[in-house]
Amino acid sequence: MVRAGRLTRRSALGVLGASALAYAVLGPRGIKDTPPGRVVLDYWEKWTGQEGLAMRRVVDEFNGSQDRVWVRYFSLSAIEQKAMVAISGGDPPDILGLWDFAFPAFAEAGALLPLDALDAAYRGELAPVFRDRYGEAGWVFERERFAPPIWDLVRYKGAAWGAVSTCSSMALYYTREAVREVGLDPDSPPRTIEEFDLAAERLTTLDEHGTLRRAGFVHREPGWWDWIWGYFFGGSLLDGAGASSAAAPENVRAYEWLQTYPERIGPSRMLAFQSGFGGYNSVQQPLLSGKVAMCLHGPFLANVVGTFKPGFDYAAAPFPVEAGIYDPERPIALLESDTLCVPRGCKHPREAFEFIAFVQRRGSLESLATQHAKPSPLAEVSAGFAASHPNRSIAMHNRLVNSPRAFSKPRTRVWPQYESEFVTKMGAMWDLRTTAAEALAAIQTRAQGIIDLAAEQSARRYGGRALLERAPRLEGSQ
Amino acid sequence: MSGAPPRAFAPRRRLPPGAVGLLFISPWLVGFLVFMLAPVLMSLYYSLSDYSVLEPPLWAGAENYTRLLHDPVFWKVLRNTAVYTLVVVPLSTVIAIAIACLLNTNIRWRAFWRAVVFLPSLMPLVAAAMVWMWIFNGELGLLNSSLDPVLGAVNGALGTDLRGPNWLGSPRWVMPSLILMSLWGIGNAVVIYLAALGDVPRSLYEAAAIDGVSALGRFRNVTLPMISPVVLFNVIIGVIGAWQVFAAPYVMLGSAGGPDRSGYFYTMYLYDNAFPYGKMGYASAMAWVQLVIVLALTGLTMVMSKRFVYYRGA
Structure with missing residues (x-):
C-alpha cells in the first residue's frame, strides 16, 4: 500500500515498470512506409538538397517499376566514416554511395563486393527482366556503353567495385x-x-x-x-x-x-x-x-x-x-565519379544489384546527370541531353569525360x-x-x-595475396 | 499437518544488502560497462594492433607507440596543443576571475551584465566558429576593420605600411586567433567564480579593511585564498578541455589545421587517423598517450595545489 507522503520500494518499482510498459506500448514508432511483402533495401547516399532529390526520384521510379523490391533512401553526411563503422559492425546498408577515390581504402580492406562477381551471378537472370520491363536492348553493364575513362574509374586492381551514378570533369x-x-x-x-x-x-x-x-x-x-x-x-x-x-x-x-x-x-x-x-x-x-x-x-x-x-x-x-x-x-x-557499391555483409546482394543495374539505364544516368548539372558517364549521349542540360558547356565536359588523357585522383x-x-x-x-x-x-x-x-x-596481414583473391565472395559463389 | 508455517506467517525473502541500490543504478551501470568501460579496454587492445576499422585488428605490440615517437606530425600537434593549453588556461583563468570580481560589485544592471557574459557560452560551438571566421576575416573582418583606423593613424604618423593581420591565413597568427576565440566561452567559468565569490565571508573583508589592507591586498590575501579550491577545479577542467580542443579549429581551419598545420591539434590528428586515414590502432595509441598526459597534468596540478589551495573546513 502506498502511504501518503512516503514512497515505498514497491511503489517506486511499480512506477518504473509502468512507465517502461507505457513507453513500450505507446512510445514512438518508426515510420512504416514500406509496402508489405517487399524486400527492403537500405541505400546510403551523401547527397542532400537538389542532388539528393534527383536520386530520390530515381529511387521512386524504381520502387514504382516493380513490386518485389523497395529501396529506402538515406542521406548521410560523413558517409565513408559511417559506412566503415556499419560494415565493421556487420550491419551495413545494402547499397552505398561512395566516391570512386574511396575504392582503394574500401576494396583493399575487403569491405566491398566486386561488382563483376555480382554481374556474373545475376546478369543471366536480370538481363531478360530488364529487356521486358524497361525495354533495354542490351545489358546495362556492357563496356561499350560507357566512356572509357569512366569504365576505368570504377575499377581498381582489375575489378569494378561500384557502378557510376554521376561523374564530373573539372x-x-x-x-x-x-x-x-x-x-x-x-x-x-x-x-x-x-x-x-x-x-x-x-x-x-x-x-x-x-x-x-x-x-x-x-x-x-x-x-x-x-x-x-x-x-x-x-x-x-x-x-x-x-x-x-x-x-x-x-x-x-x-x-x-x-x-x-x-x-x-x-x-x-x-x-x-x-x-x-x-x-x-x-x-x-x-x-x-x-x-x-x-x-x-x-x-x-x-x-x-x-x-x-x-x-x-x-x-x-x-x-x-x-x-x-x-x-x-x-x-x-x-575526373571524379559518384558510385553505387555493395558493401560486405549486404543482406540482399541480388536486389541491391538489381537497383544498381536500374540506375545504369540511360534514362536514369542522364536524368541524374542533368539534375546534377554533370556530364553523362556514357560514351554517347542521347539527342536531347545537351538541349535540356543546365550547364551551357556540357558538350565540352562530355568531351573531357571521353578524353584518353583524363585522370583520376591517385x-x-x-x-x-x-x-x-x-x-x-x-x-x-x-x-x-x-x-x-x-x-x-x-x-x-x-x-x-x-x-x-x-x-x-598489407604484406603482414595478407602475405602478398592479390586483392581479388581475398575480396569478399558472394554466398554460394566459388 | 506439515511443518511449514502458514503462508501468512512465512518470512519475507530478503535481498542481499545493496542489491536494491544496484538495481536502481543498473541502467547507468549497464550503460557504463557497455558504452564506456568496454570501449576503453578495447581501445587499449586496438592501440596494440594494426586496426583499420574495416579489417580485424592484427596484433602489433608496441609498434603504434614506437611510430608515434618518429612521427613529425605527432610532435607538431603535441606542441600546438601544449602551447594552446599553456596560454589558454592561465589567460582564461585570470580574465574569468577579473570579470567575476567586476560582476560581484554593486554595478548598475548587474544581472544584465552577468547574463551578457554568460550568453555566448550557450551558443553552439560550430555556430560560434562560423561567426569568428568572419570576425577574423583578413579583408572584411570586424577585427581588422576596427584596427584599420588605428593602423591608418600609425601609418600616417610614421610613414609605415602596417595592415591588419591575416588571422586565419598566416601561420604566425592562427594560434593567437584561436586563443582569442577560446575566451568566447569564458562565461561558464565566470558563473562558477561568481558563486565562489558570493561565498567569501563578509567578515574577512571587514577585518582586513579595519586593518587598513588595500583593495589589492584584500584580493590577494582574502579573495584568492578563499576561492582557490574553485580556481583549482576550473584549472583542471580547463586543462582537460584544452587538450581536447577540436570543433572550433576544425570548422575554422579545415581538417589540415590551417597553414603549416599551425592550428592542428592533438584531437584533430587523432580523429584524422581514426577515420579519414583508417588507422584506428594508431589513433587509439594516441588516445592513450593523451590520457596519460592529461592524468599527469592533473596529478601535477593536484600536487602543486597543496601549496596554493586553501580549504576552509580542513
Whole structure:
C-alpha cells in the first residue's frame, strides 16, 4: 500500500515498470512506409538538397517499376566514416554511395563486393527482366556503353567495385563579360599556360590604392585540388610502380609556375584578398561575385549559378596545359565519379544489384546527370541531353569525360594522408615561404614513408595475396 | 499437518544488502560497462594492433607507440596543443576571475551584465566558429576593420605600411586567433567564480579593511585564498578541455589545421587517423598517450595545489 507522503520500494518499482510498459506500448514508432511483402533495401547516399532529390526520384521510379523490391533512401553526411563503422559492425546498408577515390581504402580492406562477381551471378537472370520491363536492348553493364575513362574509374586492381551514378570533369570556368571587358575573345579561351598567364594578368584589376579588386585566377579557389597542378604539365603523383613522384620535374615546374601568381600580387595581399571569398554554394562564390575572373571548377557550378545568379554569363573550357603537351583532341582533365557499391555483409546482394543495374539505364544516368548539372558517364549521349542540360558547356565536359588523357585522383589507400601533406605544403608554397622544389621533395619523402608503411602492413596481414583473391565472395559463389 | 508455517506467517525473502541500490543504478551501470568501460579496454587492445576499422585488428605490440615517437606530425600537434593549453588556461583563468570580481560589485544592471557574459557560452560551438571566421576575416573582418583606423593613424604618423593581420591565413597568427576565440566561452567559468565569490565571508573583508589592507591586498590575501579550491577545479577542467580542443579549429581551419598545420591539434590528428586515414590502432595509441598526459597534468596540478589551495573546513 502506498502511504501518503512516503514512497515505498514497491511503489517506486511499480512506477518504473509502468512507465517502461507505457513507453513500450505507446512510445514512438518508426515510420512504416514500406509496402508489405517487399524486400527492403537500405541505400546510403551523401547527397542532400537538389542532388539528393534527383536520386530520390530515381529511387521512386524504381520502387514504382516493380513490386518485389523497395529501396529506402538515406542521406548521410560523413558517409565513408559511417559506412566503415556499419560494415565493421556487420550491419551495413545494402547499397552505398561512395566516391570512386574511396575504392582503394574500401576494396583493399575487403569491405566491398566486386561488382563483376555480382554481374556474373545475376546478369543471366536480370538481363531478360530488364529487356521486358524497361525495354533495354542490351545489358546495362556492357563496356561499350560507357566512356572509357569512366569504365576505368570504377575499377581498381582489375575489378569494378561500384557502378557510376554521376561523374564530373573539372575545367576552366570564366566570366565572359570580364574577358570581353579586357579586350579578349570569350569564345577563344586560353589553351596553353602561356596564353593563360597573359589572360590572367589582363583580368587582374587593382584599385587606385593598389588593392586587389579582381584576380584573374587564384589557384587555391575553391581549394579542393591543391595537388592537381602538375598534371597540366605532364606530371603525376604516383609512378607506375605506385611510388610517390611528387618531386618529379614536371611537378616542380608546375608549382614554380603557381608561385609566380602570389609573387606578382604579393603573398600577404593575396591571402587577405582570398579570405574575402565566400563559400562554394552561395551567392558569394568568387566567380559569381566577381572576385575572380577564372577558376578551376566542376560542372556542378552551373547549378550554383542557376540558384544564385541565373543569367550569369559564364563559359568553360579544358584547363590550359604546358605548350609542349597541348593536344586539342586529348585534353587533360580530372575526373571524379559518384558510385553505387555493395558493401560486405549486404543482406540482399541480388536486389541491391538489381537497383544498381536500374540506375545504369540511360534514362536514369542522364536524368541524374542533368539534375546534377554533370556530364553523362556514357560514351554517347542521347539527342536531347545537351538541349535540356543546365550547364551551357556540357558538350565540352562530355568531351573531357571521353578524353584518353583524363585522370583520376591517385589510386592508393593512403591518398587522404598523402593529400593532407600536399595541402600543408601548398600553404607554404602559396605564401612563398618555401620553394616548390623543397616543398615537393618534402611531400615525396613523407608520402613515400606512408606508402611503404601501408605496403608493409598489407604484406603482414595478407602475405602478398592479390586483392581479388581475398575480396569478399558472394554466398554460394566459388 | 506439515511443518511449514502458514503462508501468512512465512518470512519475507530478503535481498542481499545493496542489491536494491544496484538495481536502481543498473541502467547507468549497464550503460557504463557497455558504452564506456568496454570501449576503453578495447581501445587499449586496438592501440596494440594494426586496426583499420574495416579489417580485424592484427596484433602489433608496441609498434603504434614506437611510430608515434618518429612521427613529425605527432610532435607538431603535441606542441600546438601544449602551447594552446599553456596560454589558454592561465589567460582564461585570470580574465574569468577579473570579470567575476567586476560582476560581484554593486554595478548598475548587474544581472544584465552577468547574463551578457554568460550568453555566448550557450551558443553552439560550430555556430560560434562560423561567426569568428568572419570576425577574423583578413579583408572584411570586424577585427581588422576596427584596427584599420588605428593602423591608418600609425601609418600616417610614421610613414609605415602596417595592415591588419591575416588571422586565419598566416601561420604566425592562427594560434593567437584561436586563443582569442577560446575566451568566447569564458562565461561558464565566470558563473562558477561568481558563486565562489558570493561565498567569501563578509567578515574577512571587514577585518582586513579595519586593518587598513588595500583593495589589492584584500584580493590577494582574502579573495584568492578563499576561492582557490574553485580556481583549482576550473584549472583542471580547463586543462582537460584544452587538450581536447577540436570543433572550433576544425570548422575554422579545415581538417589540415590551417597553414603549416599551425592550428592542428592533438584531437584533430587523432580523429584524422581514426577515420579519414583508417588507422584506428594508431589513433587509439594516441588516445592513450593523451590520457596519460592529461592524468599527469592533473596529478601535477593536484600536487602543486597543496601549496596554493586553501580549504576552509580542513
